[in-house]
Amino acid sequence: MKPALDPAFAHARLDSLLDAIPLTRAMQIALRGYDGDTLTLAAPLAPNVNDKGCAFGGSLAGLATLAGWGLVALKLASRNIACDIYVQDSTIRYLAPVWGELSALARLAEGESWDAFLAALAERGRARLRVDCRVPLADGKDACTLDSRFVAIRGAK
Amino acid sequence: MKPALDPAFAHARLDSLLDAIPLTRAMQIALRGYDGDTLTLAAPLAPNVNDKGCAFGGSLAGLATLAGWGLVALKLASRNIACDIYVQDSTIRYLAPVWGELSALARLAEGESWDAFLAALAERGRARLRVDCRVPLADGKDACTLDSRFVAIRGAK
Numbered sequence: 565m566k567p568a569l570d571p572a573f574a575h576a577r578l579d580s581l582l583d584a585i586p587l588t589r590a591m592q593i594a595l596r597g598y599d600g601d602t603l604t605l606a607a608p609l610a611p612n613v614n615d616k617g618c619a620f621g622g623s624l625a626g627l628a629t630l631a632g633w634g635l636v637a638l639k640l641a642s643r644n645i646a647c648d649i650y651v652q653d654s655t656i657r658y659l660a661p662v663w664g665e666l667s668a669l670a671r672l673a674e675g676e677s678w679d680a681f682l683a684a685l686a687e688r689g690r691a692r693l694r695v696d697c698r699v700p701l702a703d704g705k706d707a708c709t710l711d712s713r714f715v716a717i718r719g720a721k
Numbered sequence: 722m723k724p725a726l727d728p729a730f731a732h733a734r735l736d737s738l739l740d741a742i743p744l745t746r747a748m749q750i751a752l753r754g755y756d757g758d759t760l761t762l763a764a765p766l767a768p769n770v771n772d773k774g775c776a777f778g779g780s781l782a783g784l785a786t787l788a789g790w791g792l793v794a795l796k797l798a799s800r801n802i803a804c805d806i807y808v809q810d811s812t813i814r815y816l817a818p819v820w821g822e823l824s825a826l827a828r829l830a831e832g833e834s835w836d837a838f839l840a841a842l843a844e845r846g847r848a849r850l851r852v853d854c855r856v857p858l859a860d861g862k863d864a865c866t867l868d869s870r871f872v873a874i875r876g877a878k
Contacts, residue, residue, distance in 0.1 A: 581772055584770075584771070584772035585770070585771050585772060585777050585779075586747075586767075586768050586769075586770065587744075587747060587748065587768065587769060587777055587779060587780055590743075590744060590747035590748075590768075591744065591747075610743075611743050611744065611747075612743075612744060613741075613742070613743065614741070614742050615738055615741035615742060616805055616807075620742050620744055620783075621783075621786050621790075621807075621808040621811075622742075622744060622779070622782060622783025622784075622786050622787060623744055623783070625779060625782040625783060625786065625811070625813075626777075626778075626779025626780070626782060626783055627779075629778050629779050629782065630779060633778075648773055650773075650778075650815065650818075651778045651815055652814070652815055653812070653813060653814045653815065654782070654811075654812070654813050655810070655811070655812045655813075656782075656810060656811050656812075656813075657809070657810045658807065658808055658809055658810065661807075
């Protein structure tokens, strides 16, 4: 296994990916952390608030989906593999309102492996994998969980 | 059954609901149609584009979730029932990319009824129901489907 992306490079790489998506600027999404296995994105409440004063469900879904997508994008960037990455489906559960900053932590779903994903991608030019995301509250409980499936298609970019 | 909301009133009511959610302005979401049973929202591609030049998954999820939420909100507004409405869970399937305007049509899921929902709300002060949303393409196929469950809680607003 190669080492994880250098943090400064991960930051620059993700910023350039997010910059191509205007809504991420409106949401003020920022990279909070990346260690090769977990990606954390965050966004302030104000631009993501709903009519009740807590986080808008669409913002939570968007942030968590982007965290999952970014996890796959950074892994492929660290291997210099040019791919388009699409989300295929997601199930999101809204468990508790978020009254402050939004953050989303993405990691591979149980039973998934980067090695298998990268091997499938090398062999067939496309590969799928599931990513689990959670939006934690200050007390450690989850405000929201997102289970998503992504597909990467080689050579598109 | 009372008649559907007057279109001009529906427009004003939904605009005031959406105005409280800053991201809907960033997405430039507009009411396209409402007949009491189906709500259609639309948004231009430019503010909702992704890194590949088609619609960002987070925008599709947000637009479809809002269409479902708005369908419930307008029904309750037409009955003068003050409620907070929350999305509880959603499953979204991304079937094809959207290269132009985004639109989302929301209607009750099969097996759901407004009468049962309103009766439960009157009796228990809260009620749940499922809403189906689709994002159609010009050829009539679906670019995206969203199956969501909402809960309404009386008296909160």
